[in-house]
Amino acid sequence: MEIKVLKNIMYANQKLADENREFFKQKNITAINIMASPGAGKTSTILKVIDALRNEVSISVIEGDIASSIDAEKIESLGIPVIQINTGGGCHLDANMIKTVVGDLKVSENSLLFIENVGNLVCPSTFDLGEGIKMVIASVPEGHDKPYKYISMFEGADVIILNKADLMPYIDFDRDSFYKGIRALNENVPVFEISCRTGEGIDELVKWLKDRLC
Amino acid sequence: MEIKVLKNIMYANQKLADENREFFKQKNITAINIMASPGAGKTSTILKVIDALRNEVSISVIEGDIASSIDAEKIESLGIPVIQINTGGGCHLDANMIKTVVGDLKVSENSLLFIENVGNLVCPSTFDLGEGIKMVIASVPEGHDKPYKYISMFEGADVIILNKADLMPYIDFDRDSFYKGIRALNENVPVFEISCRTGEGIDELVKWLKDRLC
Numbered sequence: 001m002e003i004k005v006l007k008n009i010m011y012a013n014q015k016l017a018d019e020n021r022e023f024f025k026q027k028n029i030t031a032i033n034i035m036a037s038p039g040a041g042k043t044s045t046i047l048k049v050i051d052a053l054r055n056e057v058s059i060s061v062i063e064g065d066i067a068s069s070i071d072a073e074k075i076e077s078l079g080i081p082v083i084q085i086n087t088g089g090g091c092h093l094d095a096n097m098i099k100t101v102v103g104d105l106k107v108s109e110n111s112l113l114f115i116e117n118v119g120n121l122v123c124p125s126t127f128d129l130g131e132g133i134k135m136v137i138a139s140v141p142e143g144h145d146k147p148y149k150y151i152s153m154f155e156g157a158d159v160i161i162l163n164k165a166d167l168m169p170y171i172d173f174d175r176d177s178f179y180k181g182i183r184a185l186n187e188n189v190p191v192f193e194i195s196c197r198t199g200e201g202i203d204e205l206v207k208w209l210k211d212r213l214c
Numbered sequence: 215m216e217i218k219v220l221k222n223i224m225y226a227n228q229k230l231a232d233e234n235r236e237f238f239k240q241k242n243i244t245a246i247n248i249m250a251s252p253g254a255g256k257t258s259t260i261l262k263v264i265d266a267l268r269n270e271v272s273i274s275v276i277e278g279d280i281a282s283s284i285d286a287e288k289i290e291s292l293g294i295p296v297i298q299i300n301t302g303g304g305c306h307l308d309a310n311m312i313k314t315v316v317g318d319l320k321v322s323e324n325s326l327l328f329i330e331n332v333g334n335l336v337c338p339s340t341f342d343l344g345e346g347i348k349m350v351i352a353s354v355p356e357g358h359d360k361p362y363k364y365i366s367m368f369e370g371a372d373v374i375i376l377n378k379a380d381l382m383p384y385i386d387f388d389r390d391s392f393y394k395g396i397r398a399l400n401e402n403v404p405v406f407e408i409s410c411r412t413g414e415g416i417d418e419l420v421k422w423l424k425d426r427l428c
Binding site: 028037038039040065066067068070089091117118120121122123126139141142143145146148149152162166167170171172197202 | 254279280284303335357359360363364366384411
């Protein structure tokens, strides 16, 4: 019976996600669903891309958090349109939340929309939001074993970021093991090693993103 | 209707958690539910405490992961009894899982039982396992804003660890803000700053744990 309820929830979510996807397609909006552990650098990555691309394309942001508007305030201080969704305990965004706020955010046509999911390597992976790109951010201090443990997340990624690369000298991070874990799940996914703190690797990521704009 | 289902699940979980709690009490078992983001250092902390306390008290471990037995193998290599629970997608342990495996693990009387939850700062906080101590591990690279975003987790903690303190010089971590966030939610919770890599702070944590053994 529990399985039946879960099926219904997933079906309802999928229907709304498909509607979001059609909306994004018609408006030429590249929507990126950013998923990661707490503190891996989701907002920092968004801020770096905003800095690099804001003169070339309209950007807007949906911030998902259980509580607080800390991240939205950082985005707003740059003059970028942003809406904060507080899930109030919910461990992931869903398609209905996105559908509800996209209108209020007045996302412009031919634009880039970042959707920062709740910090969580588990639940967000199973809820399609209608996005065009699933971006998963890992970070060096979390360790190289994450692809072995959070399979659904790394398996479904369209692009993987390894952030906090500047901390590599201070941490026992086995890069070969990290990549081996990813390749076993997701053979061709591009992986970018970056540091939002030092700026290393951001150019390559930005170039990749530019090539994917609708 | 969805809320009704959730209520039923929570009621069923609470009933089993109460049974686990009674079992632990009768056997004089100090059960610690360890919750944290992926890669914050749950297993590393357990390994450090095992190293410090194994000659003084019987220790056993339940490892919760969505997939893999990486963590259980680390524990087993020390000759400590361990059982791995793979939730297969589930984002948290629940009381029924603990009840099911505690028998197989043959946890001895007057012992210490670590229950390492799935790496997730959200969902585990709402599922009572019947544990005596809720331990929340944050880590410096995750940033100082975690208590503001993952309220339920920090609010419910009986002890908070701040791991990876050795990385403080390389990261913009605002210690005052971190503590302010915790104190707003949980006025008297003890907080231990440790580094599983360098060993700093472990002695104080171990001393605190020893005082809490049943």
